[in-house]
Amino acid sequence: MIQSNNIIKTIGEKMILRGMNLEIASGETVAIIGPNGAGKSTWLKITAGLLKPTEGSLLIDEEPLKKDKYELQQIIGYLGHQSFLYEHFSPVENLRFFAKLYHVKKPDKRIDDLIEEVGLTFFKYEPVRSFSRGMIQRLAIARAILHDPKILLLDEPHTGLDQQAVDILNKVILRLKKKGVTVVLVTHDFPQVIKTCDRVIILKNGRVKDDIPLEGQDVNWLYTHYERQAIHS
Amino acid sequence: MQQDKGLTNLPEPSLLHRVMVMITIPAVVVALYLVFIWSPVERQMGVVQKIFYFHVGSAWNAFLAFGVVAVFSILFLITRKRIYDMIAGVSAEIGVVFTAIVLTTGPIWGRSAWNVWWNWEPRLTTTVILFFIYIAYITVRSLDMEWQKKGRLSAVLGVIGAINVPIVYMSVRWWESTLHPVVMGEGVEESGGGMEPSMLFTFIFTVLTMTLVYTVLMQKGIYIEKLRIHVAKLKAKQQEKMIS
Amino acid sequence: MKNLLLPALVIAGKDLYSEWKTRQIVTTMLIFSSLIIVTFSFAFDPSNQSVRVLIPGMIWIITIFAAILGLNRSFTTEQSNDHIHAFVVAPIDASSVFLGKFIANFIFVLIVQIIAIPLLFLLFDFRVLTIESIFYLVGIIFLGTFGFVSVGTFLAALSSNSKSSEMLLPILLLPLATPVVIAAVQATRIVLIDLEKLSSAMSWMQLMIAYDLIFFVAGLLLFEYVLEV
Ligand SMILES: Nc1ncnc2c1ncn2[C@@H]1O[C@H](COP(=O)(O)OP(=O)(O)O)[C@@H](O)[C@H]1O
Ligand SMILES: [Mg+2]
Numbered sequence: 001m002i003q004s005n006n007i008i009k010t011i012g013e014k015m016i017l018r019g020m021n022l023e024i025a026s027g028e029t030v031a032i033i034g035p036n037g038a039g040k041s042t043w044l045k046i047t048a049g050l051l052k053p054t055e056g057s058l059l060i061d062e063e064p065l066k067k068d069k070y071e072l073q074q075i076i077g078y079l080g081h082q083s084f085l086y087e088h089f090s091p092v093e094n095l096r097f098f099a100k101l102y103h104v105k106k107p108d109k110r111i112d113d114l115i116e117e118v119g120l121t122f123f124k125y126e127p128v129r130s131f132s133r134g135m136i137q138r139l140a141i142a143r144a145i146l147h148d149p150k151i152l153l154l155d156e157p158h159t160g161l162d163q164q165a166v167d168i169l170n171k172v173i174l175r176l177k178k179k180g181v182t183v184v185l186v187t188h189d190f191p192q193v194i195k196t197c198d199r200v201i202i203l204k205n206g207r208v209k210d211d212i213p214l215e216g217q218d219v220n221w222l223y224t225h226y227e228r229q230a231i232h233s
Numbered sequence: 234m235q236q237d238k239g240l241t242n243l244p245e246p247s248l249l250h251r252v253m254v255m256i257t258i259p260a261v262v263v264a265l266y267l268v269f270i271w272s273p274v275e276r277q278m279g280v281v282q283k284i285f286y287f288h289v290g291s292a293w294n295a296f297l298a299f300g301v302v303a304v305f306s307i308l309f310l311i312t313r314k315r316i317y318d319m320i321a322g323v324s325a326e327i328g329v330v331f332t333a334i335v336l337t338t339g340p341i342w343g344r345s346a347w348n349v350w351w352n353w354e355p356r357l358t359t360t361v362i363l364f365f366i367y368i369a370y371i372t373v374r375s376l377d378m379e380w381q382k383k384g385r386l387s388a389v390l391g392v393i394g395a396i397n398v399p400i401v402y403m404s405v406r407w408w409e410s411t412l413h414p415v416v417m418g419e420g421v422e423e424s425g426g427g428m429e430p431s432m433l434f435t436f437i438f439t440v441l442t443m444t445l446v447y448t449v450l451m452q453k454g455i456y457i458e459k460l461r462i463h464v465a466k467l468k469a470k471q472q473e474k475m476i477s
Numbered sequence: 478m479k480n481l482l483l484p485a486l487v488i489a490g491k492d493l494y495s496e497w498k499t500r501q502i503v504t505t506m507l508i509f510s511s512l513i514i515v516t517f518s519f520a521f522d523p524s525n526q527s528v529r530v531l532i533p534g535m536i537w538i539i540t541i542f543a544a545i546l547g548l549n550r551s552f553t554t555e556q557s558n559d560h561i562h563a564f565v566v567a568p569i570d571a572s573s574v575f576l577g578k579f580i581a582n583f584i585f586v587l588i589v590q591i592i593a594i595p596l597l598f599l600l601f602d603f604r605v606l607t608i609e610s611i612f613y614l615v616g617i618i619f620l621g622t623f624g625f626v627s628v629g630t631f632l633a634a635l636s637s638n639s640k641s642s643e644m645l646l647p648i649l650l651l652p653l654a655t656p657v658v659i660a661a662v663q664a665t666r667i668v669l670i671d672l673e674k675l676s677s678a679m680s681w682m683q684l685m686i687a688y689d690l691i692f693f694v695a696g697l698l699l700f701e702y703v704l705e706v
Contacts, residue, residue: 012379013462013469048566050706070480070568078566082559086491088499100487101567103479310702365652372648376639382705386635389702390649393631396695397653404656404684408663411677 001026001151001182002047007056009042009206016042018206019056026150029173029183031193031214034203035230040186041081043203044153047184048078060151074102077149079157083140087129091120091139094128095146102147114142119168134165141172151182158189170195190222202229244459250452257445264435264442272435281345284338286436290443291334292360296398298328298447299363302370303395306388315462316455318384321391322374323454327447329367335360355406362401366394481576484569488577492551493584502550503585506543510593513539514600523601532603533665537658539593540622544586545647548629551578552637562706571701579630579696586622594618606669613668613678620685621661624692628653631696634703660684 002024009017016039024030032040045051046058049065049072058065060072085094092111099107115121118138128136137157145152154173158166166189173183173196187193193200194214200222202210210229214222268286275282301324309317339357340350351357373387428436496502517535521528555561564574598604606614629650636645664681667674 011381013465045706050562050565052705073566073568076566080559080562082562084558084560084563086495086560087557088495093494097487097491098563098567101484101564101569103483103568362652362655365648369649369652372645373635373639376645378638382638385702385705386638389635389699392699393628393653393692393695396691397656400656400688400691404659407680407684408659411663 001028001061002184003059003062004043004047005057005059007043007046007053007058009039009046009051010054011042016206017046017053020206020208022201022208022211024182024184026182027177027180028199029177029197030185031197031200032184032186032203033188033190033193033200033226033230034209038203039206040203041155044078044155044184044186045080048076048080048153049073050078050080074147075150077144077147077152079140079144079152079154081155083136084143085128085136085139088127090123090125090127091115091142092124094139095143098143098146104147110146114146115139117168117172118142119164133160134162137161138165138168141169145172145176149181151184152176153184155186156188157185158187158192166192190226191219194219194222202226204230244456244463246456247452250449250456253445253449253452257442257449260442260445264439267435267438272432273429275432278345281341284341286439287443288335288338288342289436290440291331291338292356293440294443294447295328295331295335295360295363297444298324298331299367299395299398301451302328302391306391306395309384309388310392313381313384315380315384318380318388319455319458320451321388323451323458325367325370325374325391326454327450329364329371331443331447332360332364332367336364353405353409355402355409358405358409359398359402362405363398366397370394480568481570481573484567484573485576485580488564488574489580489584492578492581496581496585502547503588506547506585506589507592509546510539510543510589511596513542514593514597517597518600528601529603530666530670532597532601533662533669535597535601536590536594536618536665537621537662539597540586540590540618541625541651541654541658543589543593544582544622544625544629545650547585547589548582548626548633548650549643549646551582551630552634553642556637561704565704565706571704572697574704575630575634575696575700578634579627579693582630582633583622583626586626587619590618590622603669607672610668610672613675614665617661617664617668617678617682617685620682620689621657621664624657624685624689625654625661627689627693627696628657631692631700631703634700657685657688660688 002022004020004022007017007020008015020039020043032043034040042051046053047060047065049069060076063069063072065072084098086097089097092115095111095114096107099111104110115124118141120135120139120142123131123135128139131139137160141154141157144154152173157169161169170192173185177183177196183196185193185197194217197214199211199213201208210225212225264286268283272283274280302321305317305321305324308314309321336357339360343352343354343357344350370387370390373390374383376383376386378386514535517531521531552561555564561574565571598606629646632649632653633642633646636642636649639645660681664678664685667678667681
């Protein structure tokens with residue numbers, strides 16, 4: 001589904017990605033972890049089509065992701081560090097706008113369902129300006145999955161959320177996983193990795209340091225393994 | 234590691250550059266001799282006419298430099314090679330100097346020829362606008378961003394600016410003709426029409442020499458840019474070492 | 478079409494709706510242009526009939542400065558939550574963002590002109606308007622504003638990459654808008670003050686049409702380079 005061939009990304013004089021090789025199959029739920037500045041967000045942006053790789057190529061469904069690849073852009077849902085939401089619009093207005101950009105059919109029903117799923121029904125018509133960080137993040141998730149993407153790219157979605165919001169988010173991820181959506185999750189939150197993902201990739205200095213299945217492992221194992229891989233070495 | 238070696242070796246000025254410098258220095262001296270001593274003093278305007286040689290030479294180079302900016306901006310947008318961005322940037326910096334020369338010598342000429350410091354003659358007015366476009370372009374280049382983005386944005390501006398220059402010229406000429414229905418004597422450039430052969434020779438020689446100066450400055454500027462990048466790379470490398 | 482015109486209308490609709498809710502941009506532009514008019518009346522005695530020849534210039538000074546005010550907001554509002562990035566990843570053509578923003582800005586400036594220009598005529602007691610000259614005036618204002626806002630929208634997007642974009646925009650925009658400003662002022666002067674020279678105004682209008690086309694198309698084509706992250 002996602003194929004990253006030896007991607008190098010240089011911004012200014014700095015080489016951020018130094019040959020990212022990674023293949024993610026359809027339907028997988030993959031966590032990408034690594035120290036700050038490892039290049040996780042940068043790789044995710046390239047995968048979302050926001051940045052161009054300096055060298056190497058990124059294939060989605062065997063096709064290079066270039067501009068005007070509308071069919072590819074249509075199947076990707078991306079949530080970066082910013083919510084992309086308009087502060088003075090209500091959740092409904094925000095989602096309606098994005099529904100139109102993504103040509104969503106029967107938007108009103110879909111928007112109602114999503115707002116309910118992320119637990120914001122009560123705030124449907126309030127401007128986003130008045131929302132807490134957790135509420136904004138929940139709405140941002142709804143925005144990212146609005147157009148039924150086949151690939152969902154999430155950049156640290158758990159950061160700054162309370163327990164209830166984390167549960168809602170995990171539920172959404174697990175539901176999509178069951179539907180066969182490919183999910184890539186950049187995070188520092190190891191318990192959520194164990195709860196949701198099948199596979200974990202450790203990134204360091206712009207390269208894949210380790211790539212392991214998570215079948216039957218627990219959080220403590222992940223902590224020790226991460227420490228060994230990313231910190232000592 | 235090969236990359237490491239590339240970083241410790243400073244970029245060298247090319248042989249071509251050295252040769253060009255060798256040619257340019259005597260050419261400038263000869264040009265000065267031709268302008269101030271060899272060529273005759275013009276009858277009507279006197280010595281002030283000599284400014285004409287520099288004025289036209291600078292104007293030619295100012296527009297040439299902007300043409301270079303436009304061409305290399307397009308090349309940069311297509312290929313994203315850093316060298317094209319550097320050429321465009323350096324050319325703009327040199328171009329703005331030549332434009333400033335045009336804009337100072339123009340009024341001096343105008344004062345003697347038409348007894349006004351400034352008239353809105355189309356070529357001069359277009360040069361003013363060109364000057365401001367250059368300033369806009371250099372302002373964008375001085376923004377604090379990574380070079381890839383800066384190169385892209387300034388290249389776009391370079392292209393738009395180049396499209397604009399001929400339209401400005403046309404509209405100013407039209408506008409000027411409504412201002413002064415009777416043409417008040419042609420601009421500086423065309424008064425060279427009935428020049429004596431010795432003046433014509435001096436004129437051509439000066440323009441060529443100034444183009445040489447432009448080329449040498451271009452080479453120098455690109456060399457300095459290369460050194461600057463070299464320093465930035467060394468710095469980035471060092472910082473990386475300190476972090477890890 | 479699906480990826481150019483439709484998203485453009487969606488983006489323009491979003492801006493217009495947002496403006497309808499907050500009424501921030503147009504209100505500010507209107508207050509600002511009224512203040513310019515008031516300042517003009519202090520600077521140039523409105524009761525003096527010879528001041529009439531300055532009216533065409535005033536119309537375009539108001540347009541330029543009010544438009545710059547609005548254009549500045551056009552893309553900085555998309556900066557706060559990286560909405561521009563949302564446009565890049567969405568299945569839409571980069572040009573549609575330009576088109577959408579252009580439509581919204583054009584409408585904002587037209588609204589301001591519809592109110593400010595009659596106000597200017599009123600305060601300067603300018604009433605030698607015939608139906609014919611009003612007809613031409615509307616055409617000229619349409620063409621001139623079209624060109625100015627095309628270049629302006631493009632450069633507003635470009636300068637929004639800078640932290641001090643509101644200072645950068647006028648520096649980029651005014652030299653590039655010179656031809657359309659000259660043409661618009663000259664044509665306006667002819668239709669307001671000596672209508673006999675109409676053929677000359679027609680040539681100015683042709684120049685504006687050429688300028689509008691060139692820069693509108695250049696904006697559409699080059700916008701993807703501005704939008705890239
Ligand atoms: N636009 C940029 N300009 C300069 N450096 C950048 C830019 N974006 C990211 N970086 C640098 O690239 C490195 C990797 O960034 P990022 O991908 O955000 O890391 P992560 O998400 O893994 O923490 C960081 O050191 C960051 O400073
Ligand atoms: Mg990050």
